[in-house]
Amino acid sequence: MTDARIDARGMKCPWPVIRLARAIREGATRVEIYADDPIAPAEIAAIAAARGWSVAAIEGARDGWRIAPDAGILRKPA
Numbered sequence: 001m002t003d004a005r006i007d008a009r010g011m012k013c014p015w016p017v018i019r020l021a022r023a024i025r026e027g028a029t030r031v032e033i034y035a036d037d038p039i040a041p042a043e044i045a046a047i048a049a050a051r052g053w054s055v056a057a058i059e060g061a062r063d064g065w066r067i068a069p070d071a072g073i074l075r076k077p078a
Contacts, residue, residue: 004023004032006023006033009035012037012039013040016040017040017043024051
């Protein structure tokens with residue numbers, strides 16, 4: 001299992017989703033993505049649903065959204 005962390009703060013959609021898709025293509029099976037574009041959560045949820053990924057919003061992100069897509073497995077934050 002490969003983990004990836006993407007900091008997409010300051011990027012406008014669709015860039016956060018493009019970076020997410022690239023990480024998955026490159027073999028990441030679990031990704032945390034930080035994105036502060038207000039459209040990002042809906043865009044990420046849409047691509048996740050289209051690919052069968054699970055998505056869990058991680059509470060407590062001070063400067064944007066922390067979204068953890070996981071290839072088929074929903075994990076809760078520790």
